[in-house]
Amino acid sequence: MVLIVFGLLAVLSIGFASVCYVVIDNPELIAPPPPVRTANSPPEYVIGDLGGMPVKIDHRIVQFIEYDGDPGWGERRKGPRPERTYSSRLSSFAFEVRYPDMKTRADKDAQADYEKYHPLSSSLRADLRWANPWIGGGIESGSRYPGHGAMDRLYQATTSHPETRAMGDQLVPIESEIPGLELFVDLGAHPTTGESWRYSSIGSGDTYFHRDSSGRPTTYINCNFRSGTRRYSLCQHEWSLESLDLNIWVSTLYPPGLLPHWQDIQIKVSQFILTFHHAQTTGPVSPPANIHR
Numbered sequence: 382m383v384l385i386v387f388g389l390l391a392v393l394s395i396g397f398a399s400v401c402y403v404v405i406d407n408p409e410l411i412a413p414p415p416p417v418r419t420a421n422s423p424p425e426y427v428i429g430d431l432g433g434m435p436v437k438i439d440h441r442i443v444q445f446i447e448y449d450g451d452p453g454w455g456e457r458r459k460g461p462r463p464e465r466t467y468s469s470r471l472s473s474f475a476f477e478v479r480y481p482d483m484k485t486r487a488d489k490d491a492q493a494d495y496e497k498y499h500p501l502s503s504s505l506r507a508d509l510r511w512a513n514p515w516i517g518g519g520i521e522s523g524s525r526y527p528g529h530g531a532m533d534r535l536y537q538a539t540t541s542h543p544e545t546r547a548m549g550d551q552l553v554p555i556e557s558e559i560p561g562l563e564l565f566v567d568l569g570a571h572p573t574t575g576e577s578w579r580y581s582s583i584g585s586g587d588t589y590f591h592r593d594s595s596g597r598p599t600t601y602i603n604c605n606f607r608s609g610t611r612r613y614s615l616c617q618h619e620w621s622l623e624s625l626d627l628n629i630w631v632s633t634l635y636p637p638g639l640l641p642h643w644q645d646i647q648i649k650v651s652q653f654i655l656t657f658h659h660a661q662t663t664g665p666v667s668p669p670a671n672i673h674r
Contacts, residue, residue, distance in 0.1 A: 425441070426440060426666055427440050427471075427474070428467055429465060429469040431657060433626065435658065435659050436658060436659055437467075447473045449523040472525045473519065473521050476517075477517055478515070480639060480642065483649055483653050495515055513638070514639070516635045516646065516650065518632065521630040526628040531621060531630065532597075536598035539588060548578065552568070552585075552588055553566065559640060561591050562589040562591050565590070566579045566588070567581075579606075586603055586605035588601070589603070589604070590602075599620060601618070602619070602643060604616040604617075604637060615637070616637055618635065622651060622654070
């Protein structure tokens with residue numbers, strides 16, 4: 382399916398979020414808690430070049446950090462680990478924030494709230510699943526950035542000429558109930574069950590796009606259905622910071638209860654990322670002691 386091609390853009394950047402948000406359907410699989418720190422712990426920061434922006438990030442709020450040139454996950458580094466500077470190009474990392482206050486798990490109270498929605502063993506109740514305010518996010522930059530115009534290409538690859546596509550890949554527009562978003566759904570029915578392909582477990586779910594006043598697509602959202610139901614399970618929301626001339630692709634995952642707030646989420650997460658900017662790029666910095674990549 383065409384979505385798979387562009388879905389690969391987000392696989393590594395949101396792999397962390399799969400760990401975190403798969404709890405919606407598999408609560409046993411959750412992200413590890415942030416490292417324990419005390420008042421005497423030295424500051425730890427992630428520094429580098431994030432899509433053309435020098436950044437200094439509190440290590441407690443990001444995970445799975447990767448720089449250009451790092452070995453793949455599970456591979457051993459060949460040679461010494463390079464010293465990280467503000468010119469070291471970051472290629473991906475993950476983060477988690479609570480909407481709408483945008484607090485992270487570095488905040489003690491927010492961590493307690495996170496644990497309420499991510500139980501270790503018991504299934505998450507439907508009402509909590511829907512109300513879960515936590516957003517998993519991932520960044521692709523550096524060599525992983527898909528390039529300016531990627532959203533235009535994704536829109537064309539997803540929506541153009543559905544009549545020429547194979548069954549299960551024929552997306553057609555229907556009226557959207559979410560303001561500001563165009564909705565595209567799978568055409569046809571499952572050949573065995575007769576169920577609408579839109580709701581089939583092997584379908585791709587519903588696809589939303591937002592286009593700006595000039596008609597250019599700026600936002601992609603895909604919401605999958607819970608198996609055997611006509612209710613969304615999880616929404617994947619992507620955009621880029623191309624308009625700010627930054628080579629940064631953003632992917633987020635959140636429960637369907639947050640979908641009506643998609644526009645505010647996109648604004649606030651973008652602002653959250655911009656807070657990483659660091660103007661002073663000289664002087665001593667304490668690198669994270671537990672980063673081995």
